[in-house]
Amino acid sequence: DGGITQSPKYLFRKEGQNVTLSCEQNLNHDAMYWYRQDPGQGLRLIYYSQIVNDFQKGDIAEGYSVSREKKESFPLTVTSAQKNPTAFYLCASSIDYRGGNTEAFFGQGTRLTVV
Amino acid sequence: AQSVTQPDIHITVSEGASLELRCNYSYGATPYLFWYVQSPGQGLQLLLKYFSGDTLVQGIKGFEAEFKRSQSSFNLRKPSVHWSDAAEYFCAVSDYKLSFGAGTTVTVRA
Secondary structure (H helix, E strand, C coil), X not given: CCCEEEECCEEEECCCCCEXXXXXXXXXXXXXXXXXXXXXXXXXXXXXXXXXXXXXXXXXXXXXXXXXXXXXXXXXXXXXXXXCCCEEEEEEEECCCHHHCCCCEECCCEEEEEC | CCEEECCCCEEEEEXXXXXXXXXXXXXXXXXXXXXXXXXXCCCEEEEEEECCCCCEEECHHHCEEEEEHHHCXXXXXXXXXXXXXXXXXXXXXXXXXXXXXCCEEEEEEC
16 A cells, blocks of 8 residues: 555653654655644644655754665654754655646654653 | 734534634745644654645645635645544745744644
8 A cells, every 4th residue: 555654653862862753655756744742732734755865954954963874765864953852754756736726635744752 | 024914823523523713924926835744853744735726725634725715825724633633733924934933732632
């Protein structure tokens, strides 16, 4: 079945450590996105990528990094510079970004907790 | 810059009653508008979308939404709510990336 797979579902990190969240899609979509979700704040865009080997900062990119070496993969690293990393992280993809046709398909999310 | 406002943080509705969730957007050109639903601890599922054409859009699970340019609104409706409709609902607007509202949590009482 086609879809987006995020792993792991739950992740615990000690303060000061970097951690990488995985996102893989087999929908052959060009565009991929990372969102952070906090209660009462909706979804906020961290990074997005419109094509392989290219990505742009979203609204809250500080303390995060990404790579897009393959079309199907868009991993997110939460660095120690992120002051409040405990949140629910959602990865999404869409066919492309052109013309606003950004109907997005979402993974099941990763809940990151800093302990 | 594009933005979305969902004025209602939480709505409680009786099973079988009608539901309307409000969404107001800010966007300079013709907007692309979406409604998504999220169950607790899950990802988002697309309910419906508006790109152009007929301003009344039908979606999955019996939902519909009406685009009103004059009011910059895209309200979601369902004539008769089921207990399984309890979830969080997000309105979103797009140019080349999606911007989401803060969400409305719907509670369904028996």
